[in-house]
Amino acid sequence: MEQLTRGLLLVLLFPCCLTQTTASNTTSATPTSSPQPRTDRLKVRLTGFPRKHNEGRVELFHKGEWGTICDDDFSIVNAHVLCRQLGFVEATGWTHSAKYGKGSGKIWLDNVLCSGSEKSIEQCKSRGWGNSDCTHDEDAGVVCKDERIPGFVDSNVIDAHVDENKIEEVRLQPVVVAAKKKLPITEGVVEVKYKDGWAQVCDLGWTIKNTRVLCGMLGFPHERKVNKNFYKRQKRRAAEKVPKPKVNVSAGGRLFLERQKSYFHVHSVACTGTEVHLAACPLEFSKPNSTSTCVGGSPAVISCMPGPLFMQNSSLKKKLKISTNVRLKGGARLGEGRVEVLKDSEWGTVCDDRWNLPSASVVCRELGFGSAKEAFTGARMGQGMGPIYMNEVKCVGHEKSIWSCPFRNITSEDCQHMEDAAVRCNIPYMGLENKIRITGGRTQNEGRVEVLSADPNGTLSWGLICGEGWSTKEAMVACRQLGLGYANQGLQETWYWDSSNVTDMVMSGVKCTGSELSLSQCQHHKTISCQKAAAKFSAGVICSETVSDLVLNASLVQQTVYIEDRPLHMLYCAAEEDCLSKSAAKANWPYGHRRLLRFSSQIHNIGRADFKPKAGRHSWVWHACHAHYHSMDIFTHYDLLNANGTKVAEGHKASFCLEDTDCHEGVSKRYECANFGDQGITVGCWDLYRHDIDCQWIDITDVKPGNYIMQVVINPNQEVAESDFTNNAMKCNCKYDGHRIWLHNCHIGDAFSEEAERRFEKYPGQLNNKIS
Numbered sequence: 001m002e003q004l005t006r007g008l009l010l011v012l013l014f015p016c017c018l019t020q021t022t023a024s025n026t027t028s029a030t031p032t033s034s035p036q037p038r039t040d041r042l043k044v045r046l047t048g049f050p051r052k053h054n055e056g057r058v059e060l061f062h063k064g065e066w067g068t069i070c071d072d073d074f075s076i077v078n079a080h081v082l083c084r085q086l087g088f089v090e091a092t093g094w095t096h097s098a099k100y101g102k103g104s105g106k107i108w109l110d111n112v113l114c115s116g117s118e119k120s121i122e123q124c125k126s127r128g129w130g131n132s133d134c135t136h137d138e139d140a141g142v143v144c145k146d147e148r149i150p151g152f153v154d155s156n157v158i159d160a161h162v163d164e165n166k167i168e169e170v171r172l173q174p175v176v177v178a179a180k181k182k183l184p185i186t187e188g189v190v191e192v193k194y195k196d197g198w199a200q201v202c203d204l205g206w207t208i209k210n211t212r213v214l215c216g217m218l219g220f221p222h223e224r225k226v227n228k229n230f231y232k233r234q235k236r237r238a239a240e241k242v243p244k245p246k247v248n249v250s251a252g253g254r255l256f257l258e259r260q261k262s263y264f265h266v267h268s269v270a271c272t273g274t275e276v277h278l279a280a281c282p283l284e285f286s287k288p289n290s291t292s293t294c295v296g297g298s299p300a301v302i303s304c305m306p307g308p309l310f311m312q313n314s315s316l317k318k319k320l321k322i323s324t325n326v327r328l329k330g331g332a333r334l335g336e337g338r339v340e341v342l343k344d345s346e347w348g349t350v351c352d353d354r355w356n357l358p359s360a361s362v363v364c365r366e367l368g369f370g371s372a373k374e375a376f377t378g379a380r381m382g383q384g385m386g387p388i389y390m391n392e393v394k395c396v397g398h399e400k401s402i403w404s405c406p407f408r409n410i411t412s413e414d415c416q417h418m419e420d421a422a423v424r425c426n427i428p429y430m431g432l433e434n435k436i437r438i439t440g441g442r443t444q445n446e447g448r449v450e451v452l453s454a455d456p457n458g459t460l461s462w463g464l465i466c467g468e469g470w471s472t473k474e475a476m477v478a479c480r481q482l483g484l485g486y487a488n489q490g491l492q493e494t495w496y497w498d499s500s501n502v503t504d505m506v507m508s509g510v511k512c513t514g515s516e517l518s519l520s521q522c523q524h525h526k527t528i529s530c531q532k533a534a535a536k537f538s539a540g541v542i543c544s545e546t547v548s549d550l551v552l553n554a555s556l557v558q559q560t561v562y563i564e565d566r567p568l569h570m571l572y573c574a575a576e577e578d579c580l581s582k583s584a585a586k587a588n589w590p591y592g593h594r595r596l597l598r599f600s601s602q603i604h605n606i607g608r609a610d611f612k613p614k615a616g617r618h619s620w621v622w623h624a625c626h627a628h629y630h631s632m633d634i635f636t637h638y639d640l641l642n643a644n645g646t647k648v649a650e651g652h653k654a655s656f657c658l659e660d661t662d663c664h665e666g667v668s669k670r671y672e673c674a675n676f677g678d679q680g681i682t683v684g685c686w687d688l689y690r691h692d693i694d695c696q697w698i699d700i701t702d703v704k705p706g707n708y709i710m711q712v713v714i715n716p717n718q719e720v721a722e723s724d725f726t727n728n729a730m731k732c733n734c735k736y737d738g739h740r741i742w743l744h745n746c747h748i749g750d751a752f753s754e755e756a757e758r759r760f761e762k763y764p765g766q767l768n769n770k771i772s
């Protein structure tokens with residue numbers, strides 16, 4: 001019998017290696033505990049079979065070698081110490097007599113006697129390292145309570161530095177020739193990458209649960225059954241060894257078994273289906289190229305169902321649904337972001353206590369992605385603004401939605417937005433980044449955009465894009481396709497960059513909505529039409545991992561609104577700055593007044609980079625009247641709209657002097673207006689425009705009583721890049737009886753469900769009728 005190397009199986013959800021600094025200097029054979037700290041951390045892992053992420057044979061990494069613990073004198077107290085060391089709150093049991101299979105190599109510890117307060121097993125009394133009279137028949141195991149120690153470092157990130165047989169990657173080799181060209185590849189022979197290269201997996205005992213785990217890793221939410229007959233045919237041919245050379249029936253456009261020679265390395269895979277990585281499943285490694293490990297079996301072949309975003313077949317695409325009460329916000333790439341959930345028609349966030357990969361995977365899959373690659377805590381994808389709905393989410397992994405998982409309702413003391421949970425999901429490989437490149441820039445993150453296109457003869461070549469109409473939105477798509485995050489800027493002229501190797505212009509009139517995955521999904525001219533076709537007028541981008549995100553505090557607007565009849569003699573400065581509606585020009589200055597709807601604006605930067613005006617300070621405009629510089633010509637729009645969306649109070653475009661009025665705890669102010677200071681809004685800070693400052697109003701002198709929608713839009717021309725433009729508008733229902741004004745339902749643009757937003761929009765019309 002072939003000797004097997006036991007599956008080493010880093011426990012991915014829960015790293016094998018501790019991050020606490022605990023060990024003492026008593027690494028010698030002294031059976032006493034010692035409190036002296038040592039900088040090395042003892043690595044501990046759970047392994048064996050059949051086991052779960054929270055139970056298994058205990059192995060310790062000492063002197064470069066993994067070894068076991070003998071069960072003599074073992075106790076639940078020892079198990080508590082080990083479980084805590086692994087990041088679990090406590091042990092619920094322990095096992096003896098190699099319940100999870102026999103280990104190999106050293107038996108590192110024997111007669112272990114912990115008192116319970118030790119931080120690491122090596123601080124407990126024992127016979128000392130390597131001193132044991134046991135055999136591997138006596139290997140000890142532990143069962144830990146499936147509850148993580150809050151904040152246990154790195155408990156949710158797949159550990160990168162583990163075993164010699166670590167599975168680094170998985171891929172599918174399509175069996176049908178034509179399928180190679182169509183991305184994503186959804187069906188094929190499974191191959192896993194480990195230190196010696198790629199290997200196949202033996203399908204003996206294979207279940208659809210294994211398929212589910214692999215599909216998740218490959219970016220697909222669901223698994224499919226494969227057409228067995230199709231592969232049986234393949235197998236028979238292989239077995240008969242008939243056409244030993246590659247079966248390349250490409251004439252019929254059909255099959256070829258690229259790999260006649262099977263090279264198994266992994267077998268006995270037994271996933272439960274909830275694992276987020278194959279390496280978290282029980283499985284075994286065999287020696288490379290051993291032949292006896294897959295007798296009667298074949299290379300595992302799987303088939304996956306892509307999410308709608310990645311589905312090529314449009315008729316199938318329509319049938320696929322993704323969750324409408326969960327979304328991701330603020331992520332730089334597709335399939336990542338802050339988790340937001342919909343409750344009572346309003347979006348809110350999830351608190352990160354116990355946030356882990358199984359829960360994150362449920363979110364990923366319900367959004368049409370694969371399993372989660374990472375589960376982030378501590379608002380790594382920016383802070384939300386609205387309610388926080390869930391805490392201590394504990395999904396098993398097979399739930400259809402995060403809403404089906406156990407969780408705790410939240411109170412304001414429990415959590416703050418600093419603890420917003422986020423995910424990075426596995427997404428299928430689409431190869432989109434191979435069809436775009438940037439050239440000429442000063443760094444790898446900027447340059448002229450070039451796309452790969454085919455001429456009528458089918459020859460592929462690179463070409464530039466016409467700069468006309470190229471804006472932040474198009475640049476966002478280009479940077480996303482390049483895999484470089486967000487666009488910091490979209491450039492219409494790129495003459496200042498190196499132009500020694502420029503290509504021809506091949507595309508013009510590109511118009512994107514901003515959410516596309518590649519430029520080919522955007523509209524563009526059928527035949528190129530560019531006024532200035534020289535390379536220096538070609539489209540360029542500056543990409544960035546992080547950008548700002550501005551959001552208005554809607555409840556503050558609602559709380560601070562009032563009407564003021566302001567005498568004209570106090571409004572000269574405002575008139576000069578265009579803060580009054582046109583009819584003011586015909587007024588009998590300085591007699592009379594203007595009726596102003598006043599409110600406070602508090603603009604928060606909840607993004608991941610400071611918000612800074614696009615224009616350099618040399619082009620800021622001095623406003624003598626208010627005695628400060630305006631760094632952005634149009635920073636906000638203030639409008640009052642009627643039922644059909646028509647502006648009833650003339651849109652007032654406000655420019656401001658941007659600064660940090662105040663910041664969250666621990667963040668320091670960086671920008672201030674006074675004395676020609678630097679302008680901007682720091683991440684975690686806000687800029688406050690109090691209701692009583694000049695121009696902080698809408699001039700409603702000409703507005704009749706009725707019901708309206710009040711709307712404030714920040715950065716309306718999307719002049720400065722933000723990670724999210726859907727939250728730039730703030731809207732309120734507004735009721736004006738000719739004397740007083742009320743605002744209600746104030747909310748930012750992306751805070752409501754679609755249905756609630758439709759109800760909201762209807763409001764003015766319905767009530768208008770009642771009033772008039």
Ligand SMILES: *[C@@H]1O[C@H](CO)[C@@H](O)[C@H](O)[C@H]1NC(C)=O
Pocket residue numbers: 025036037038
């Ligand atoms: C513990 O070990 C470290 C590193 O080997 C050494 O620097 C330190 O002096 C030792 N402490 C004691 C108390 O022996």
Ligand SMILES: *[C@@H]1O[C@H](CO)[C@@H](O)[C@H](O)[C@H]1NC(C)=O
Pocket residue numbers: 177248250256
């Ligand atoms: C087999 O198929 C591949 C891929 O389509 C093709 O490149 C190759 O020329 C074919 N070989 C034969 C012998 O037909």
Ligand SMILES: *[C@@H]1O[C@H](CO)[C@@H](O)[C@H](O)[C@H]1NC(C)=O
Pocket residue numbers: 261263288289
């Ligand atoms: C295993 O087989 C493959 C393919 O035949 C070969 O390239 C590789 O060198 C072999 N590995 C070992 C360790 O023999």
Ligand SMILES: *[C@@H]1O[C@H](CO)[C@@H](O)[C@H](O)[C@H]1NC(C)=O
Pocket residue numbers: 313314315316
């Ligand atoms: C799309 O899927 C439908 C339903 O499975 C199938 O009938 C159709 O042939 C597919 N179309 C393409 C182009 O693959």
Ligand SMILES: *[C@@H]1O[C@H](CO)[C@@H](O)[C@H](O)[C@H]1NC(C)=O
Pocket residue numbers: 407408409
């Ligand atoms: C959480 O709150 C909802 C209502 O908002 C209630 O239906 C549910 O029972 C609560 N759950 C718990 C665990 O308190």
Ligand SMILES: *[C@@H]1O[C@H](CO)[C@@H](O)[C@H](O)[C@H]1NC(C)=O
Pocket residue numbers: 455456457459
């Ligand atoms: C296509 O190929 C023909 C023949 O090789 C050539 O004359 C023609 O210029 C090519 N067209 C393009 C657009 O490259």
Ligand SMILES: *[C@@H]1O[C@H](CO)[C@@H](O)[C@H](O)[C@H]1NC(C)=O
Pocket residue numbers: 498500501
């Ligand atoms: C331009 O192309 C030439 C030849 O391919 C290459 O040697 C040179 O480095 C390129 N210059 C730049 C700036 O990329």
Ligand SMILES: *[C@@H]1O[C@H](CO)[C@@H](O)[C@H](O)[C@H]1NC(C)=O
Pocket residue numbers: 553554555556559602
């Ligand atoms: C928004 O304004 C309200 C009312 O003044 C205040 O209670 C709340 O803390 C503000 N929100 C944030 C995120 O600052």
Ligand SMILES: *[C@@H]1O[C@H](CO)[C@@H](O)[C@H](O)[C@H]1NC(C)=O
Pocket residue numbers: 642643644646
């Ligand atoms: C919108 O409403 C206003 C008055 O309420 C009306 O004058 C205007 O014609 C309407 N516009 C459209 C496009 O319906």
